[in-house]
Amino acid sequence: MIRVLRKDRGFVAGAVVAGLMVLVAITAPLLAALAGQDYTTYHDTLLDSARGGVPSGPLGGISGEHWLGVEPGTGRDLFARLVYGAQVSVGVALAATALEVLLGITFGVAAGLGGRWLDAGLSRVIDLVLAVPILVLAVSLLAIVPQDWPRPLLLATVIALLGWGGTARISRGETLTLRTRDYVAAAQVSGASWWRVARREILPGLTAPILTYAALLIPYNMIVEAGLSFLGVGVRPPTPSWGQMLSSATTWFRADPLYVFLPGALLFLTLLSFVLVANGLRRALDPRQTEVPR
C-alpha cells in the first residue's frame, strides 16, 4: 500500500503540504518568535487612522519586520497571526475528526451488531444526526453554551457532536456486511463473545473505509470551523483562525487586498492538500469507496 501511495504524485504533494501545515501549527510560537513578532501586539503607528486604519505603506505594510504586513485596524503582525491561525484551523479539524471517528464507530458498530431494536433505535439517532444541517445547529449550539468554555475545544466538540453521522453510517453498514461473513460466524461457533467479535473481527475490517472517510472529514471539518469563525461564533479574540481572519477581511476588499488573499490562499492550499491525501488514501485502500462527507 505504501508503495502504491508513494507513486501517487497527488498524494505525495498533498502529504508534504499537509504535513508542513501541521508542522507550522505545532511550531507556531517558534515561527512567530523567529519573525520577532507575536500575534497580539498592536502597531498603531503603522496604520493610517484617517483612512479607516489601513496599513500605511504599500502591500498592506509589508516590511522587513512584518514579513506579510500588518492587520488593518490593529496593526498586528499578519505572519504571526497566520501561523497561529493554522493552529486553530488544523487543530480543531483534527480533534473534531478524531472525536467523530470515535463516536461514529461506537454507535455504528453497536447498531450493526445489536439486535433489531437497538439497531432501529440507533439508526434513527444516526438519521437524525445526518439530517440536521451542521452549520445551522452549530451556530445555535455555540450561541447557547457558556462563552467562557475553552473555545477551540468547544468548536471541535460541537462539530464532532453534529458530524459523526457519516462515520456511524459507514461503520454500521460495514458492520452489517462483515457480520454476515463466515469468519464472524466461525468466531461465534468457537464461543467468542460479542465484545471479542467486535474487537477482533469487525474493527480491523473497518479501518480501511473509516480511514479513507476520515481523511476527507479533516478538510470538511476545517471548512466547518472556518465557516463558524466566519459567522462570528468561532474562536474568541485575540486568537486568530483563518476563517475569522477572512471574516474580518471582507470589509477590506479594496483597501487591503492582501489581507483577504493571504488567509484565503492558505486555507485553500491546506484544504487542497488534505483532499489530495484523502484521495490518494481512497484509491490505495478502497477503490470502490465513493462516499464523501456532506
Place this chain on the structure above:
Amino acid sequence: MTGYLIRRIGGALLVLFFLTTLVYGLFYLAPSDPAILTCGKGCTPERLADVRAAMGVDDPIPVQYWHFLEGLVAGRDYPAGPDVRHCPAPCLGYSFETDQPVTTLLLDRIPVSFALALGAEVLSLVFGIGAGMLAGLRRFRILDRVVNALILAGYAVPVFLVGLLLLLLFCVHLQWLPFPTYVPLTTDPLLWAQNLLLPWVSLAIIQAAVYARLTRSGIQETLAEDHIRTARAYGIPERRILWRRALRGALLPLVTLTAIDIAGIMTGAVLTETMFGLPGVGQLLVGAVRQIDLPVVVGVTLLTGLIIVVANAAADLLYAAVDPRVQLR
C-alpha cells in the same frame, strides 16, 4: 404504497417531534431570557415580569411546550391589546422580536431559499454531470486531468471563500454585477436572476464537484458491469451503450441526491445567505438565534426537519420511479 406513505409520515412526525423537543430543551438550558430583549433598555424587574407574562414565557418550559404543541394542532389564542389574536391551526406562535406570525415569516423566506437551492442545483447538475461525463468517458486524457483537478479543487474551497472571490471579482473589480440584494422574482425576473447569479455559482462550484465525481465513477462502474458486455456482444453501438445504459446507471444516484441536496441548500446555506444578504431560511435562523427568538428558532427547525423529511421521501419515491428494481418498503 398507501401503507408505505402512512409509515413514512408516521416516522417523519416522530422525527419532527424529537427535533422540536430537542430545540426546546436546548433553549431551556440556555441561560438567556427572551423577555429582557423585548422589554428593551432600562427595563425594571416589575415591568420585566409583566412583559414575560404578556409573552407567555413565564410558564415552566414543559407547559410552554405543551401550549406550543396545542397551537400546532388546534391553533391558539394570544392576548394582545384590546382583542385576542387568533393564530390558526399550524400555529408556530409569534416572533418575540417583530411580533409577526412565525408561519408568515417562514412562508416569506421559503421562496428565497428555494430559488437559491433550485438555481444552484440546476447549475451544479449541468456542470457536474457534464464534467463528470467528459472525465468518465476518458475520451481526451487532458480533459480528464483538468476535470479531475477541478473536482479536487471543488472539494477544497469553502463556500464563503468562493463567495468572497466572486464578489471581489465581479462586484468590486470588474463591476459587471451589482452588489447582490435579493429582488423577488415577481418584481423583476432579470434583476432576480442577476442578483442570485453569484450565490448560485458559489454554491454550484462545490456541489458540481460532487456530481462530477459521482458521474465519473458511476460511468466507469457501469461500463464495467456484465450487462454492458452483453450489449457489446449483441452489437449494440458504443454510443448507444454510453448514452442509454452507462449514463443512466451513473445518473441514478444523482436523482436521489438532487432532492436531498435541494433540501440541504434550503436549510443549510447559512453562509451563502449571510454573505450575499439573501433573506432566506438560514439567515432567519441565525438572526433568531442571536435574538433568542424562540418561536422563530423552533419554527425554522420544524421547517428544516420537514423539508429534509419530505426530500428524503421524495428521493425514495424518485428512486423507485427510475429504478425498477427498487421497491418501496
Place this chain on the structure above:
Amino acid sequence: MTLLQVTDLRICFGDKRAVDGLSFSLEAGGSLGIVGESGSGKSATALALLGLHQSAVVTGSIDFDGTDLVTADPRPFRGARIAMVFQEPLTALNPFQTVGDQIAEVYRLHTGASRRAARARAVEVLGQVHIPDPARRASAYPHQFSGGMRQRALIAMAIACRPRLIVADEPTTALDVTVQAQILDLLDEVRARTGAALLLISHDLGVVAGSAESVVVMRDGRAVESGTTEQVLLAPRHEYTRALLAAVPKPGTRSFEPGEPLLRLHDVRKHFPQPRRGSLRKPPPIRAVDGVSLDVCAGETLGIVGESGTGKTTLARMMVGLVPPTSGSITFDGVDIARRRGRSVQMVFQDPLSSLNPRRSIGESIADPLRLAGVRDPRARVVALLDRVGLAASEYDRYPHQLSGGMRQRVGIARALAPAPRLIVCDEPVSSLDVTTQAQVLALIEELREELGFALVFVSHDLAVLRQIADRVAVLKDGAVVEIGKTSEVYEQPRHAYTKELLAAVPVTDPAEARRLRALRSATN
C-alpha cells in the same frame, strides 16, 4: 461444412498468456464442448470469437464462415450471426429495460425491423424458450425473473436473430441441478430447431457429456485433448483428462453402523419474518426450515442435500447454535445446543475466503478457538494442525489472500479441528472448488474422520459428492425432509418423486447415460 475454424489462437493480457496456441473446429449445426478448470482460458476464447477483448492482444486466426474474425470488423457478426449466452444470468441483462425491449432492440438493430415486428419476435422467441405467457412477461424487468428464467431470456435473445453459432459460456454454473438440466435440454432443443451450431463452455465434464458432440479439454490456455465426446470421456488419452475424470466423485464404499444419537433435532422450525411491502398487512414469514426431526449419530456422516433456498444453510447453522430455532429443540448430548457452543460442535463453511478474516494471519485464525478454550500458547498446536491438514508450518503467518482456494479450505478444516470437536458441520465445503481440488479436500475430510472418529454433517447440493462421502442422506425440499435413509437406498431406490427428479437431473460423464437421462426427462415433461 466447417462453420468455425480456430487456428493457433493466442491471447495475451500483457505478459500473461491466457490462451496459447489453441485450435479447434466446429461443423455447421454441430456442437462442441470446451472443458477445463478455472483460469484455463475458456472465457478468453469465447470473447475472442466476438472481438470483445479490449486490452488483450489476439493473434492466430478465427475463420468463421470464410471471414477471419481476428482481422475483420467483428461488429456485424455480434448477435446477428454469432450470439452469446453468459455465465451470470443475474447481471447479464440490463436492469433498467424490460426483457422484451432488450430482445427487440437487438432484433431491430440487426434486421431493421419495425418496432412492432421486433416486439412480436421477442414474444415469439420467449415462447420458444418456454417462458410461460410470453406476451405478458415480455414487459417484465429482469429482476422480476428467477435465475433460470433469466438464462432462458438470454437464450431467447441469442436465437432472436437466427444466428449460425451460439456460444454459451458456463450457462448453468449459477443454477440448481434441475434448472441446469432444463437449460441444457433447452439449448439442445434450440440447436435442433434452429440449426445453429453450439459452442458450450463448462468446467463440468457432466455438462458437456450430454450436450456436445465433440469436446476440447483445455489446460493453461492449450488444448490437451480433443475428439468426439465418446472418445474423450470414455477413452481419455491424455493424463490430465484422466485426472479430471478421476476427480469426479464416485459412490462411497464404506459400510457403517451408526452409534448413539449425538445431535437430536426435534420438529425444528426457522421462520424469517418478511419485511412489510406495500401494504400494512404483515406478509407470511419465509419458512426456511419447517419441521425437521432427525438424529446425527456418533461417528456417522449425514449428508443433507437440496436445491438452492431449501434451507440447508439455515439448518446447518442451527445445528451449531449460530441461528436460534423459531421452535423445536436441538440438543447435543442431551444439552440445548445454544448453551454448549465452542468445544463439541464446529463448522466448516462454503466460501473459504469469506470464512477467514482477511486481516488476520491464518495461524491466528486457527489459534482463536484454542485461546478461547484456555490454551495459553497455542502456536505449537496450530503448527501441528497445519501439518495434519497438509500445510507447512511456514503458512502460519500468511494471510488468506495469499493462499489458493484449496489451501484456504484446509485452513478452515484445521480451525474446526482445533478444539477437538465431536461433531463437525460442513456447509457445502467443496462447492466453490475445482474438481481436482474438490477431490483432494474430500479425501482429506474422509481421512480425518477415519482417524479422529468425529461425526459429520455434510451439506451439499451435489448428489455425486454426497454419494461418495455420506453414510445416510436427508433430502430437503422447502425446509422439510422429504426422504432420509442409507445413501445406497436413497440413490438406488428413491421413494419420493422429488428425489427421483433430482437424481434424473444430475449430469453424468457417460455420454450414453446422459442421453438416456435426457430422454427420460423429456418423457416426463
Place this chain on the structure above:
Amino acid sequence: QGGGGGDTTGSNAAFDPKTCQGGTLTVLNQGGITHLDPARLYTSGGGNLPSLLFRTLTTRNRQPGEAGTKPAPDLATDLGTPSDGAKTWTYHLRDGIFFEDGTPITAADIKYGIERSFAPELPGGAPYFRDWLAGAADYQGPYKQPGGIKSIETPDDKTIIFKLRKPEGDFPFLATATQFAPVPKSKDKGAEYEAHPISSGPYQVESYEPKKSLVLVRNKHWSTQVDELRYACPDRIEVTAGLDSAVINQRLVTGAGQDANAVTTDAVVGPEQLAQLGTGSALDKRVTRGEFPSTTYLAFNTKKAPFDNPKVREALSYAINRTSVVNALGGSAVAGPSTTFLPPQKALGYQPYDHFPAGDTGNPDKAKQVLAEAGLSNPTIDLAYQNDDSEGIGPKVASAVQEAFKQAGVTVELNAIDTATYRDVTGKPATQPGLALATWGADWPSGGPFLIPIFDGRQIITAGGNFNLAQYNDPEVNAEIDAINALTDPAAAAARWGALDAKIGKLALVIPLTHEKDVYLYGKNVKNAYADGWRGQLDIARISIK
C-alpha cells in the same frame, strides 16, 4: 449651516423648501424597522423614519449644528408650561391637526398613546416616563386597566396636563419620544396596530414588512401650514432593511438607477470608502459628517476587588491606549478619543478634562507606578464584552483594551457575553462582571439622560436593568442631580451637568474611551442633507431628491 459637513456648496444654495417636492426616495438600511408601533419604538428625538409618521408634543429643532440640539414644539403650541416647581407640565395642542383618515387629533389621543406605551403587551419603548409620571410604575396599560391613568389630565380636547413624581426640567426633551404621539383608541388593535399605525405626520404607511421593507406615501391630511419643521419633499419613500453595510455603501458610491436617490440612516462608511474620502474626490460632496452624542467606556464594578480600590482604576485609566480603540472602531474618521464621560457636545454641558492623562497611546509606566502604589503588580483581570461588533463594544475593542493593559503588566482575560444577553448580565449587580465594555448614547441632548442612569445612586436596580455599573451612590451627587433636574433653563443646567461630570470623573468610576462620529454617504440626487446636532444624521424630513 454649521455642522452640515461637505454640503454647504452648490446644490444646497439653491434649496427652497417650497419647491422641493417630488420623486421617490430610497432608504438603504442594515437594521431597523423591527417595530412601527409608537409605543414600542425607542428613538432619540423622535427618530428619523418614525418622525415622518408620528408627530409628538415636541420634536427636535430640525436645524444643523447647535440649533438642532434644542426641542421645538410640534403638535403642541409651545415647549410646555411647567408649574409646581417643574412637577406639572401643561401643553396646548395647535389647531388644524388631523390623523391620516381626517379625524382631528385630540388631547385624549395623546393620552391614550402614552397609556398604551405602559402596556406590557407592547414592550420596548423608552423607560423614562414610567419613572417620571406619577403612578405610572403600577399602571398596566389600557387593556388591563381601561380606566386610564389619573396623572394625565385632558380637561378639554386641546389641553393635556402631566403630573410628575418629581421635578423634571427636561420634560420638553422627553416629549419628543414617540410615545407622545397620538393614537386613536378606535383604531388600536394592540400588537397588530403596527401593521398600519395611524399617521399624524407627513407620510402614511403603504406597506410594511418588519425588518425588510417599508413604503411610505403622502398623508393628504397633513400640510406644511401646521408643521414648519418637516419639509416632506419626496412623494414616496421606500425603505429596504437587512442589507449589509458594505453593500449599502458600495451602492451609494456607485449610485446606479434608483440608488442615486438613496440615503442610509444606519450604515456608517467603512474603510473602502474612507480611503476615497478627503481626497477631493466627487464622493466628498456626498457625505454628511455628524456626531451623535455617545460615549464608549469601560465600566468598573466598584463593589468587586480589585476595582473597589480607586488606585487600580486610576492606574488602568493611565494605561488605556485610545488610539488603538479608535482604530479598532474604524479610524479617526468615525471615532474620536474621549477623556470625559460627557461627549464633546455643548448642549450636554461638555467641559474638557483629562484627570489621568494617558496620552494618545497610553502611559504604561505611570500605570505600573500607580499599580505598585496600590500594592498590586501584574494583576489578572476579567473584561466582559459583547461577542459581536454590532454595537461597537465587541471583540475588536476588547482586544485593543487587552493589549493596552498588557503593556502595563495587566493580564486581561476576555469574557465574551452573547450580545443578546449582554445587558441582562451586566445590568444585574449579582451577575455583573468586574470590568465591562459599555456604551451610552443620548436619549436627548442634555446632561441628564447621560449622567443620571450612570451615576445616580438611586438608579441602582439590583433586580436587573441597572446602568449604574459603578454602583456609585453619593447622596451629595444625588442631591445635585435633583437640583439640576428642577432647572428649566437648559443653558444653566448644561453648565452644572458639565461641572458634575468633571467632578465625578476624578473618581475614575469609568474609563471613557471614545465618542462616535458619523459619516454617511448619500446618493447623487440628494439635496439639503445635513447632520442635525441631536442625532448626527441627515434628516429625511428635510432632504429632497429633486
